[in-house]
Amino acid sequence: MVNGGGDVEPQFLSTAIKKQALRNAILHKGKADSNAVVSKLIGERPELKGQARQILGLAESVIAEVNAMTLDQQRQRLQQTTLDLQPIAVKARKKGYLPELPHHERVSVRFAPNPNGPATLGSARGIVVNSEYAKRYGGSFILRFDDTDPQTKRPMLEAYDWYLEDCKWLGAAPDVVVNASDRMETYYHYAEELIAQGAAYVCTCSQSQFKKLKDTGVGCPDRDNAAEKNMRLWKQMLDGRLGEKEAVLRIKTDITDKNPALRDWIGFRIVDTIHPRGIAFRVWPMLDFESAIEDHDLGVTHIIRGKDLRDSERRQEFLYKYMGWTYPFTLHWGRISIHEFGKFSTSKLRSEIAQGLYRGWDDPRLPTLMALRRRGFSPEAIRLFILKLGINESDVSVSLENLYAENRKLVDPIAHRYFFVSDPITMSIMNAKPTTGRPPLHPSSSAVFREIPVEGSVCVSAQDLSSSGLDLVRLKDLYNVRIVKKEPLEAEYAGDKITKGARIIHWAPPNGPQVEVFTPNGVDIGIGEPGIAAELGRVVQFERYGFARVDQVLEHHGQTKIICYFTHK
Numbered sequence: 001m002v003n004g005g006g007d008v009e010p011q012f013l014s015t016a017i018k019k020q021a022l023r024n025a026i027l028h029k030g031k032a033d034s035n036a037v038v039s040k041l042i043g044e045r046p047e048l049k050g051q052a053r054q055i056l057g058l059a060e061s062v063i064a065e066v067n068a069m070t071l072d073q074q075r076q077r078l079q080q081t082t083l084d085l086q087p088i089a090v091k092a093r094k095k096g097y098l099p100e101l102p103h104h105e106r107v108s109v110r111f112a113p114n115p116n117g118p119a120t121l122g123s124a125r126g127i128v129v130n131s132e133y134a135k136r137y138g139g140s141f142i143l144r145f146d147d148t149d150p151q152t153k154r155p156m157l158e159a160y161d162w163y164l165e166d167c168k169w170l171g172a173a174p175d176v177v178v179n180a181s182d183r184m185e186t187y188y189h190y191a192e193e194l195i196a197q198g199a200a201y202v203c204t205c206s207q208s209q210f211k212k213l214k215d216t217g218v219g220c221p222d223r224d225n226a227a228e229k230n231m232r233l234w235k236q237m238l239d240g241r242l243g244e245k246e247a248v249l250r251i252k253t254d255i256t257d258k259n260p261a262l263r264d265w266i267g268f269r270i271v272d273t274i275h276p277r278g279i280a281f282r283v284w285p286m287l288d289f290e291s292a293i294e295d296h297d298l299g300v301t302h303i304i305r306g307k308d309l310r311d312s313e314r315r316q317e318f319l320y321k322y323m324g325w326t327y328p329f330t331l332h333w334g335r336i337s338i339h340e341f342g343k344f345s346t347s348k349l350r351s352e353i354a355q356g357l358y359r360g361w362d363d364p365r366l367p368t369l370m371a372l373r374r375r376g377f378s379p380e381a382i383r384l385f386i387l388k389l390g391i392n393e394s395d396v397s398v399s400l401e402n403l404y405a406e407n408r409k410l411v412d413p414i415a416h417r418y419f420f421v422s423d424p425i426t427m428s429i430m431n432a433k434p435t436t437g438r439p440p441l442h443p444s445s446s447a448v449f450r451e452i453p454v455e456g457s458v459c460v461s462a463q464d465l466s467s468s469g470l471d472l473v474r475l476k477d478l479y480n481v482r483i484v485k486k487e488p489l490e491a492e493y494a495g496d497k498i499t500k501g502a503r504i505i506h507w508a509p510p511n512g513p514q515v516e517v518f519t520p521n522g523v524d525i526g527i528g529e530p531g532i533a534a535e536l537g538r539v540v541q542f543e544r545y546g547f548a549r550v551d552q553v554l555e556h557h558g559q560t561k562i563i564c565y566f567t568h569k
Ligand SMILES: [Zn+2]
Pocket: 202, 203, 204, 205, 210, 220, 221, 222, 223
C-alpha cells in the first residue's frame, strides 16, 4: 500500500474475526466456515483487503476456537462481548521511522546481495528499507544478485531462491529480479567503450609491482598504452592467451589521488573457475564495475548503503564521468551490531554446517532469516525492528531483546498456551479421582480450554520441585497436592480450591508426547500436552517457558514426538 495506508494490528484483527466467526457459527448450527468469515469481513471492511493473507492465517485458529464452543456459548459470547469494533479504525502505518528521500519524484531502489549464503537479519535491513521506500513513493524495488565472483565469494545456487523467498516473506517481493551473471556481454560492451576512450587499460604488472608504483603515485608502464594495444590485450584476456593473474583491466582515475584506494582500480580480472550457474566466461567484472553499470542500466535513482562503501562510490564516479551518466543519489547508514550474534563468516559457517556443527542454515543459533522464520518470528516484527533502527550514519549496537519485544506484541495475543515440563519426573498422587484438567487455551478467554485427562499421576519438572519443600503445591488449573515423599516422588490429593500461598507449578500427563525444543543454547527435552500436536506450524506459548514454533510432529511405535523451535521468552 502506498503512502497513507496502514495495517490493522493483529490483536484487533483477531477480535474482528472472532465477532464475524461467532455470527457465522450461530447462523450455521454452531460451525463457522473460514471462507465465509474472511470474505464477509473483507466485504464489510474493504480496507483490510491488503491483509487477506494475514487474516486467513489468523482466522484458522480463531474459528477453531469458536467452533469448539456450544451454540449456547457462542450466542452468549456474541451478546456479552464487548467486541466493539469501532476502535479498529485502521491505524495509519506509523510514518517517521524513515526520513523522506530527497528528489523522490521518481524512486527506483535496489537491494543487491551476493548470493553466497542465505539472507541474514543484516540483509533484512537492505530488503525492508529499500522496499519500504519503493512502496512509499510508488516506485520500484529491484532485487539484484551481484554474483560475478565465481571464486572467492562463490555464489550458492540455492541462495538465489532463498533470497527471493525471504523477500516475499518480509512483504517485500521485488518488482524486478536481475542476475548480474546473465549480463556479461553488457559489461564487456562497456569495457570496450572505455578502452576505446582511453579510460581503461590492460595492466600486466604483478600485483606487488603495481602496488609499489601506485603507492608512490606513479603509473605503471601499461598506463600509457594506445587504445589499439589495450584492445588487443583485452581480446587475449577473453580468449585465454593471457592467464589468471597475468593481466587485469584497470579503470584510469587519478594515480596521485589522495586516497590510494581510488587509484586506477581493477574493473575486470581473469578467473578460470566455472561459475556455479554454469556460465562459461573467464573475464569477470569486479563488484564496483558491475554494480556501477547495473545501477545505471536499471535506472536506480537512490542507493542506500553502508558508509563503508564510500570508496566504492568514489571509484564508480570516475566511470560515470567517462560515460556521461549521473550518479544515483546516495544515503549511507552505519554498521549494526547485534549483541547476541558475533561476527559470522559465511564461508566458515558453510564448512561448519557441512561438518554437522549446525543443523543447517536454519539452525536456531544462526542469524539467518530462515532460522528466524523457523523459530516462528513474525515478518512484521522484523520489519518494525529494522525500521525503528532508522538509517543513521552512526553505528548502532542493538540487542535482540528489541526484536523479541516487537514479536511478543504480535504473538502474545494469539498464541495458544500449553504446559511443557522439561526434565520431567513422575509424581504419583494418592486419593485422586480421575478427572480432566481444563486450562484455558488463551488467558483472554476461559470459555475455550484444553482438555487433559488425569488419572493417578502427573509429570512435573525437577527444577520446580527442588525449590519447594514437602508442602502444599497447586498443579495449575487442576487441584492441590501435598508432597509426601521426594524419592520416589509421591503426593496426595489436597482439594480443588485455590489455596493462598500454595506454589503453583506446571504439569503434563505422563502419557503426553515427548517434546524437544531447539533453542539457541541447546535442546530442552520434556513432556507436553497432547493438544500441542494440533498446532503444527504455529507458534504456541509454553507457560512460564516461552514461545516456540511447532516444527514437526512425528509418530514412532505409537509414541508422539514433537519438535519445536524456540522463539523467545
Ligand atoms: Zn601495469
